[in-house]
Amino acid sequence: MPFKPANNIQDLQYFGEFGGVNPSISDSSTYTFLSAKTMFDTFEGNADGCYLYSRHSSPSNLYLGEALAAMEGTETANVTSSGMGAITSVFLQLCNAGDHIISSRTIYGGTYAFLKNFAPKLNINTSFIDITKLDIVEAAITKNTKVIYCESVSNPLLEIADIKALSKIAKRHNIKLVVDNTFSPLSISPAILGADVVVHSLTKFINGASDTVGGVVCGTQEFINELRNVNDGASMLLGVTMDSLRAASVLKNLRTLHIRMQQHSKNALYLSQKFESDGLKTVYPGLKSHPSHNLFKSMMNIEYGFGGMLTIDVGSLEKANKLMELMQQNNLGYLAVSLGFYKTLFSAPGTSTSSEIPEEEQQNMGLSDGLIRFSIGLDADIKRTYKMMRSCMEKLEIVKPKIK
Ligand code: PLP
Numbered sequence: 001m002p003f004k005p006a007n008n009i010q011d012l013q014y015f016g017e018f019g020g021v022n023p024s025i026s027d028s029s030t031y032t033f034l035s036a037k038t039m040f041d042t043f044e045g046n047a048d049g050c051y052l053y054s055r056h057s058s059p060s061n062l063y064l065g066e067a068l069a070a071m072e073g074t075e076t077a078n079v080t081s082s083g084m085g086a087i088t089s090v091f092l093q094l095c096n097a098g099d100h101i102i103s104s105r106t107i108y109g110g111t112y113a114f115l116k117n118f119a120p121k122l123n124i125n126t127s128f129i130d131i132t133k134l135d136i137v138e139a140a141i142t143k144n145t146k147v148i149y150c151e152s153v154s155n156p157l158l159e160i161a162d163i164k165a166l167s168k169i170a171k172r173h174n175i176k177l178v179v180d181n182t183f184s185p186l187s188i189s190p191a192i193l194g195a196d197v198v199v200h201s202l203t204k205f206i207n208g209a210s211d212t213v214g215g216v217v218c219g220t221q222e223f224i225n226e227l228r229n230v231n232d233g234a235s236m237l238l239g240v241t242m243d244s245l246r247a248a249s250v251l252k253n254l255r256t257l258h259i260r261m262q263q264h265s266k267n268a269l270y271l272s273q274k275f276e277s278d279g280l281k282t283v284y285p286g287l288k289s290h291p292s293h294n295l296f297k298s299m300m301n302i303e304y305g306f307g308g309m310l311t312i313d314v315g316s317l318e319k320a321n322k323l324m325e326l327m328q329q330n331n332l333g334y335l336a337v338s339l340g341f342y343k344t345l346f347s348a349p350g351t352s353t354s355s356e357i358p359e360e361e362q363q364n365m366g367l368s369d370g371l372i373r374f375s376i377g378l379d380a381d382i383k384r385t386y387k388m389m390r391s392c393m394e395k396l397e398i399v400k401p402k403i404k
Contacts, residue, residue, distance in 0.1 A: 003192050005301060006258035008070035014063050025248045026051075026059040043230065056228060056236060060244035064251045065216065068206075071254075072181070072198045074191045074218040078227050078235055079247055083182060083201025084110050085240030086215030090197055091115070093227055093234040094176055095146050097123040102140045104131035104150040105365050106157045107180070108201075109349075113356035115149075128361075131161050132292065138169055147176050152190055153183035153296075156349035156373040157366060158283050158309060160292035163299060167194025183339070186261050186304040191218060193299055204375075205308065205340035207250045208260055214242055214250055258304065260378060264340075265305020267385075268376040272310045274386050278399045284310040308376045309339060314398050317369040320348045324372060326392045332385055339375030344385075346374050 014023035031051040033039040041047040051058060061079050069077040080086040091114070095101065103115055105128035115126040127140045131150045148170050150161040163179060170177040171194075178197045179190035185205050190198045200206060202214035217227060217235070227235040235241070242250075265286070272284035282289075285296040286306030296306060314320050324335045324346050333344030337353050347353060350362055350369055357367070379385045393399040 003073060003189050003301060005071045005073070005186050005189055006304075008073070009067050009254060009257075012067055012070055022252065023060070023063050023248070026054070026244045028058070028244075029054045045225070045229075054244065055239055055241045056230065058244045058247070060247040060251075061242055064242075064247040064254070067251055067254055068200070068216045069218050071186070071257075072191050072218040073189055074198065075221045076224045077216050077218040078224045079202070079242045079250075080215040080217065080235060080240040081242050082213040082240070083108075083180075083199070083203055083215040084114070085235075085238070086199045086201070086217045087111055087180065088114055088118075089227060089234035089238055089240055090178055090199060090217055091119065091124070091147065091149075092122075092238070093223075094178070094197075095119075095124045098144060099124050099146045100142050100144040101126040101147045101149055102137060102145055102175075103128055103148075104154060104159070104161065105129060105361070106131075106154040106159050106367075107149070107151055108155045108182075109354040109356035111149075111180070112354075116356075130365075131166070132159055134162065134165055134169065137166065141169075141173050141175070145173065145175050147178055149178045149180075151180040151183060152188045152299075153285060153307060153309065155183060156311060156354055156371065158183075158285060158290070158311060160285060160290075160296050160299075162292075162295055163188070163190050163193040163195055167196075170194075170196070183309050184307050186258055187265070187300050187307055188296075189301060196220075197223065202250055203340075204338065205261065205264070206257060207253050208257065208340050208342070209253055210338060210341040212246050212250070214246060215240075260342075261304045261308070263378045264308030264376055267379055267382045268308045268310050268374075269306060270382050271374075271376060271386055271389070274390075275310075275312050278390065278393070280393075280399065281313040282310065283312075310374050310376065312372055312374070313368055313370045314372060314393075315370040317348060317351065319396060319398060320370050320372050322396050323392060323398060324348070326396065327389060330388055330392060332388055332392070333374075333377060341375065342378045344374060344377040344379070346372050349373050 065077040179195040198218040
């Protein structure tokens with residue numbers, strides 16, 4: 001039976017305390033106990049169903065966590081105050097001083113900066129490699145390697161990780177495979193393909209409203225318990241807790257994710273095909289020209305498509321900036337970082353979300369100056385959007401006018 005992530009979310013039933021169709025929001029940081037003994041037992045982790053203090057867990061956070069675990073097919077999940085809160089606590093839980101991480105070299109700039117600049121202060125060192133080359137991944141493993149880290153669809157180059165193959169390598173060497181699935185929720189289910197831990201920035205498609213930051217770690221009950229442990233759990237001790245009010249609002253948005261992803265994917269596929277036939281260097285996993293198009297197809301939950309992210313290369317940063325400004329003036333989207341909004345968002349990653357990566361390394365990995373990253377919106381009339389985008393490109397002589 002194919003895995004049905006959206007059905008799994010919808011099959012969950014949470015009722016409010018007065019029979020509300022939405023669960024009640026737990027607007028409390030602390031919880032009373034009828035007996036001191038139960039409080040002690042809760043502290044020790046031995047009183048199931050009891051809440052102690054909301055940095056540890058709260059009903060609203062558990063509801064959202066369980067829905068995201070159902071989406072990813074993991075035993076459970078822990079929601080966090082941001083995607084970076086999720087990612088950094090996973091690294092710090094899995095690695096001790098002296099340990100080693102293998103990471104894809106094309107990842108979100110913040111994650112790259114953490115691994116490159118921050119983790120070495122704790123003597124945790126990272127080899128950045130081309131994750132699409134499995135022999136290079138294997139060759140980078142040392143006796144201290146604890147984690148292989150990648151994004152299912154990488155930010156911003158849209159490289160695709162072969163999660164099944166990476167999982168086999170990781171298992172053979174007793175290493176954890178951690179996958180950031182922010183760019184491809186519902187479309188790809190990394191845990192089903194063998195990832196040990198799946199993280200997301202909820203800030204993006206999952207919440208979809210660009211009104212908050214948030215994150216999640218999906219994994220086994222054992223690992224999530226470790227993250228929440230009062231004595232040495234990274235989530236608990238670093239305090240990367242999501243607020244209950246926000247957890248309740250993200251849960252409501254999560255329930256329409258499948259419809260939004262279908263529309264993001266449909267619009268992105270249409271635009272990528274048009275841009276490519278206009279002669280623009282276009283990268284989108286749904287295009288046959290994408291080097292990992294077949295790999296994506298072999299991993300995907302077909303009904304959600306190839307996702308909402310695409311890139312084009314317009315040749316220079318100057319042209320990229322002019323085009324983005326002109327598209328914004330024409331209300332075709334916003335010149336903004338982030339992704340997953342109803343409106344198209346565009347930015348030049350080299351000078352924004354990937355600016356943490358030194359210029360020389362950007363060049364080595366193929367992150368060119370003229371690259372524009374698009375998060376395609378939910379536009380009702382994508383044909384009209386395309387025509388207007390094309391006319392902006394004609395004006396700036398990025399594409400030649402069509403001969404009538
Ligand atoms: N992972 C990816 C792929 C991202 O694009 C981002 C942010 O842009 C993050 C993680 C970090 O998430 P947050 O901004 O919610 O901390």
